[in-house]
Amino acid sequence: MNSVEYPGKNRGTTSILFFRQAIAKVTMLKITSIAQGSIADELQIKPGDNLESINGKEITDRLDYRFYQSGEEIEMLIRRSDEQIVYEIEKEADEDIGLELEDMQLMACGNNCVFCFVYQNPKGMRKPLYFKDEDYRYSFMYGHYVTMTTMKQSDLERIVEQRLSPLYISVHSTEEKTRKFLLGIKKDDHLLEKMQYLTSNGIELHTQIVLTPGINDGVIFDQTVDDLKQFYPGVKSIAVVPIGLTQHRKRLVPLRIHTPQELNAMIVFVDERRAKLKEELGNFFIYLSDEFFIKAKQPLPKADYYDAFYQIENGVGEFRDMIDSFNKNRADMPKEISRPVNVIWVTGLLARKMLEEEIVNPLREIKNLSIDLIAVVNKWYGPSIQVSGLLVAEDIYNQLKEKELGDIVLLPPRVLNDDGLFLDDWSLEKLSDKLGVPCHVYSGEISDLVGELEEHLEF
Secondary structure, eight states: OEEEEEEOTTSOEEEEEEEEOOOOOOOOEEEEEEOTTSHHHHTTOOBTBEEEEETTEEOOSHHHHHHHTOSSEEEEEEEETTEEEEEEEEOOTTOOOOEEEOOOOOOBOOOOOTTOSGGGSOTTOOGGGGOOBOOHHHHHHHOOEEOOTTOOHHHHHHHHHHTOOOEEEEOSOOSHHHHHHHHTOSSOOOHHHHHHHHHHTTOOEEEEEEEOTTTSSHHHHHHHHHHHHTTTTTEEEEEEEEOOOOSOOTTSOOOOOOOHHHHHHHHHHHHHHHHHHHHHHSSOOEEEOHHHHHHTTOOOOOGGGGTTTTTGGGTSSHHHHHHHHHHHHGGGSOSEEEEEEEEEEEEOTTTHHHHIIIIIHHHTTSEEEEEEEEEOOOTTTOTTOOOGGGOOHHHHHHHHTTSOOOSEEEEOTTOSOTTSBOTTSOBHHHHHHHHTSOEEEOOSOGGGHHHHHHHHHTO
16 A cells, blocks of 8 residues: 655645555446546546545445535545545535536336326337436435335435435325325335434425325325324425326326316315414415416415415415516516517416416516517327426427517426426427527526526627
8 A cells, every 4th residue: 555645725634545456346436527626626536536435434426425525534435447545634524525426326216106297208208208216315406206105214314314304205195095096006105104204303394295186185185184294394394286187198097187166176175274274383384386276267375375485396386486576576677678679478378377467468568578478288298288397399389380480489497308408309499490580498587587588689
């Protein structure tokens, strides 16, 4: 073994120990890049090196790295070809070493949920869109929902040790028979026991119920709420979302969507429960998604309905927050723009009326700004799918190609996946080329929309 000493910048002395040995089969993560000026940069760690362990703890993903690199004294094992290098580092407790690691591999889902959207995709889409994930790490990092059906005791212990909180849990039902049916599982997965372990160890959970008519409503819904309420405030919220069904359900379990009358009845029913929960918990605890109110043709609730907007990314209070943010900043918007601009604003059917009345009509008061709001019918998934985020480029193109498109086509947030593609594999550039006008996905901050337009059109 060879040893050298490296005078770390304001960190005392860092020892670097080199040694060769037979390569044992261990988990290693490839280092993809190094932050400039970081500890790793100073130590001349290189992209392509492999991170093996920190303080003797095997590093299996980015979350392990994040957790075990905290602290002031770190012993880090790096593999480079057939060499192992041990770095003994002194640093500030919250200082990042500066490694960027390879992407995590998603954990696959073993459920067969009767309403799983993956099963409702049409044939011929790209392969990743048929992958079902069930990864508590992504629940912590990005708010993905997991069922916890396959979560092991070691997973629960890791969540507690690394403080992976909050997590987002798809519950749907706590009544065993109903839960098994909805999730397509055969054995009791001991959901409430897992929740008890997590919440008693300080992990916050936000839950959701995909409400399915005649299956998990009524007394089943009441039981689910009562079972989850016992963990409050560990279980902080329940979001209730109406089931969404595409036209691609051949050979799947027969299901139906709610009628407007059922949606209205659910609003009344949940309001009664919320009033009692507010008295008991000091929190409304249950929150219906925006889709309930819009499809029931009811006004959107005011902001206080949502308490702290716990599940806004799940479409629970998203429209109310957007409207209030727009109105708050409305006085700062320009009275006119420097030259005439004609905008085609694309939306899904669900948001059309609300956008027209609350957002687009006030924006039309800006001199030189003309907006034509077009609600695109989702023919790819079927007309019952009305949310903007599931629009595909082919539907947008087919329903715009014969229209006068003006200067720009404005597209809603989240219409593109992380890979920059629509669900039907079109790119934004392809759609722009075929329509003959630039297409722009706005950020979602409506109050900044005029500035976005001016920047995108370069005036």
